[in-house]
Amino acid sequence: MLPSDLLMHRFSGEELVPKRLKLDQSNLAIAQDLITLFQEAKGITKGELNRQLLELEGEETDYRIKRGLAHLLNSGFSTFETISPLExxxxxxxxxxxxxxxxxxxxxxxxxxxxxxxxxxxxxxxxxxxxxxxxxxxxDLPDNQILTEFEVPTSEALLHRYNLSQVQGVFYRASHLILNAHRNDPGQYKLLFRYVKLFQLMTYIEGDADHGFTLTVDGPTSLFKPSTRYGLAIAKLLPALLHVSKWSLTAELQVNDSYSGKTRTGRFALESECGLVSHYPPGKTYDSMLEAGFVERWQKAKTEWQLEREVDLIPIPGSVMIPDFRLVHPDGRTFLLEIVGYWRPEYLKKKFSQVRQAGRDDLILAISERLNLEKAGVNFNDTSARIVWFKDQLLPKAVLEVLE
Structure with a gap:
């Protein structure tokens, strides 16, 4: 992402419009010049590289664009190391x-x-x-570190990263945002909610899988004291959101006006057809080797029950629960399966609280015997779910016994 001094935007009324570069011949040439400079800089110090970048900037008016592109190459594609016989x-x-x-x-x-x-x-x-x-x-001084590796992007990829970073910078000063994730594939919902949890965003979730979900996220300026770190966490969510096919969001902003020196209220809106490109990889097929191993063994099991991946979402107050699998029988019976493996006590408390709130009698919990539920303060008997215990591997036979 870009630091605040390299962010560029304008106002259209109260609507904030971040800078975006067209993928035209001129901008592609600028990006390629910078990429070539970094390629040829392998083996030299960061200080010497910065000197060459200043020369490339020259006295032209687009120096902030060049500086922003260089920052992204520096932080996202380059590896600098301290080279010395001893520390x-x-x-x-x-x-x-x-x-x-x-x-x-x-x-x-x-x-x-x-x-x-x-x-x-x-x-x-x-x-x-x-x-x-x-x-x-x-x-060990920053300017004396050596550029040892450079992951060469295409000029198009660099411009896409620049445009994404400019939009991400909008959320540094968000007071709160509302995200509508419209009807999507359930796996995309889970990817989105996983990132919301990963970045520890304060989020209230409403809705269901049939109609979509509304996520209300508190922004950094809504806290008792504005938090740059929290603003960065919201900004990091955007590349993950781009993997969701249908969504829209609105954000309220508290922006410092460079002319008056005062803080003004701004607004920002974005939707899934925004043209931004994510550099995050798509979500992993399975959350763990435990799940992947279970799927492999199920495919070899002799059963009419079909195993489907992440197809149901269970709304609960202020959040959502997404079981790992759904089990479907030809006669129409269905069950949901959630694997509870190796997790911290805080996670276990939250997981079992979700199970209790869901109140589903078609839910199967596969719980590792290695978990100390009593120490975590969890009473697994206080749920309507069916329980399957396992040691190192979850075997299809144990699940099938509960199903039948």
Whole structure:
């Protein structure tokens, strides 16, 4: 994402409009020049790379765009490392201790470096040169770190990332937002809710799978004190949302007006046909090896029951529960299966609270015997769900016994 000083937007009434770059020949050329510069910079310091970037910016008026694209290449595609024979603090300690034993001079400096190079060659088992010691002394300073890896994007991908980052920056100052996830594939809902939980967003969820869900998310400026970290968490949700096929959102913003110096209220709206492109990978097919192993064993089991993945969503007050599987029999019977594996006590309390609130008698809970439910304060008898216990693997036979 982009820092606040590289975000660009304008107001249309109260509507905030973030900067977006067209994927035209001019912008693609700018992106390609920057990508080429980074490709050729492998092996040089970050300080030297920044100097070259300033030269590329020149005196043209689009320097903020170039600086924003460079920031994304720096943070999202580049790996910088500290290259030194020893950890720089240890190396400095060694060289300062040796140099303190002789009077300072050019000759004494070279002798000290040669002496330490010999010592480190013997200690480390490979040749250490004096130039490596010189460059390694302060190699831990950001400007002295070396660009060792660069994941080369296409110029189109870089422009897509820039446009997404400009829109993400809108949410840094959101007081709250309302997200409508319209009727979608249940797996997409689960991916969305998983990211909401991952980024620890304060969210109230209403709705059902047939009509869609409304998520009300408190923004960073709605807290007692505005939180940049929370604003970043909301911004990180957007690339995940782009994997959901049908949605719309509105946000209220508290934006600092650069002209008046005052804070003004703004609004922002976005929908699934916005043209933004996510760099997040699609959701994993299974949440764990435990689930993947169960599916593999079920496919080999001799049964008429069909196993379906994430097809039911159970609305509960202020949230939603998404069982891992649905079991369907040719005669029309159906059951939902939720696997409770290896989780923290807080998760277990929440999970069993959801089960109680759901009040479903067609729900099967497969619970690992390794979980200390009593220690977590969970009473598994206080649910209407059917219970299946397992050790290291969940076997289809145990589930089928409950079904029949």
């Amino acid at each position: 720089p603090p240890m190396l400095r300690e060694r060289i300062f201790a040796l140099s303190a034993q002789v009077a300072p001079s050019v000759q004494a400096t070279q002798i000290t470096l040669d002496h330490l190079a010999d010592l480190l060659t013997q200690e480390l088992g490979h040749e250490v040169l004096t130039d490596q010691i010189r460059s390694g002394l302060y190699a």
